[in-house]
Amino acid sequence: MKGSHPMATVDDRRETLRAAWLNRLSALVDSVQGWAEELGWSTRRIDKQMEDSQLGPYEAPALILQQDLTRVLLDPIASSAPHTEGVVDLYRMPAYDDVASLYYYDDNWQVHDQAAGTSSAATIREAQAKPLSMETFREVLEELKRHVS
Amino acid sequence: MSRKRDTWLSRIKAVEREHAAVRFATNRLLEEAEHDPTVIKINVSLREIRNASGRLEGTYVVRLFAEFESGLRSCWSAVRGTDPPSRAVDLVNGTAARHAIPHDYIENVHAVRNSRNDLVHERVEVGEPISIAKARGDVCRFFGFLPPDW
Numbered sequence: 001m002k003g004s005h006p007m008a009t010v011d012d013r014r015e016t017l018r019a020a021w022l023n024r025l026s027a028l029v030d031s032v033q034g035w036a037e038e039l040g041w042s043t044r045r046i047d048k049q050m051e052d053s054q055l056g057p058y059e060a061p062a063l064i065l066q067q068d069l070t071r072v073l074l075d076p077i078a079s080s081a082p083h084t085e086g087v088v089d090l091y092r093m094p095a096y097d098d099v100a101s102l103y104y105y106d107d108n109w110q111v112h113d114q115a116a117g118t119s120s121a122a123t124i125r126e127a128q129a130k131p132l133s134m135e136t137f138r139e140v141l142e143e144l145k146r147h148v149s
Numbered sequence: 150m151s152r153k154r155d156t157w158l159s160r161i162k163a164v165e166r167e168h169a170a171v172r173f174a175t176n177r178l179l180e181e182a183e184h185d186p187t188v189i190k191i192n193v194s195l196r197e198i199r200n201a202s203g204r205l206e207g208t209y210v211v212r213l214f215a216e217f218e219s220g221l222r223s224c225w226s227a228v229r230g231t232d233p234p235s236r237a238v239d240l241v242n243g244t245a246a247r248h249a250i251p252h253d254y255i256e257n258v259h260a261v262r263n264s265r266n267d268l269v270h271e272r273v274e275v276g277e278p279i280s281i282a283k284a285r286g287d288v289c290r291f292f293g294f295l296p297p298d299w
Binding site: 059 | 151152155156158159161162165166282285286287289290292293
């Protein structure tokens with residue numbers, strides 16, 4: 001294979017996967033930021049240091065949302081998991097209580113809402129899924145605020 | 150640039166996520182092994198897997214507290230320029246005093262520390278075990294009082 005280098009191929013593939021994941025993530029953060037601001041939440045983007053066996057170390061965008069005393073973190077978790085091409089969690093801060101998980105499959109982000117009254121990361125994956133939209137996101141935030149009050 | 154406090158908080162939360170993954174895997178294995186013990190192909194018995202499963206949450210509470218403690222030590226060294234105290238109780242109290250952490254938050258972290266000690270030191274009289282979700286919440290709330298970066 002004239003001119004090709006195996007390491008360069010591995011690095012190129014890693015770079016391509018990482019770029020695709022970061023694009024998907026940035027688009028999600030942009031959407032959620034826009035919806036949250038429309039719903040009266042203040043937002044702040046932050047960077048998160050990621051470690052990924054497939055993608056190597058990199059920084060990914062995350063988002064903090066706040067309304068009154070309720071603070072929520074949109075936290076990127078992994079670029080892939082079985083049957084998904086991306087996992088992002090929504091936590092209530094500062095305790096990092098599970099609120100919902102977002103999984104990317106069927107060409108869309110799907111919301112797995114944490115059932116009210118439960119607080120374990122172990123149960124969230126089995127929760128009922130809904131395609132992510134401004135409406136489903138609003139429902140998640142409203143449910144959270146009801147639960148808090 | 151990601152901030153040190155956020156990075157440590159993520160690491161603490163990651164321990165709980167890891168527990169959830171191992172809990173899921175262990176439950177699936179136990180379920181399958183109850184029906185077909187031959188699925189266990191290594192030199193361990195079903196009873197040993199049941200024991201490990203029964204102690205899983207405690208094991209991860211110990212790991213979670215260790216991650217929290219490492220984060221406190223990292224902050225202490227950088228902020229004060231001195232070695233942190235070796236005893237966890239002094240580390241927690243000293244950190245709380247420095248960063249004006251409310252009393253209830255300190256008490257909750259000491260409850261997690263005591264629960265960790267019950268598991269590690271095999272005490273005769275032990276308190277009620279703390280769930281990993283409660284332990285994570287209590288240590289994260291405390292950790293949230295630290296400066297964003299150090």
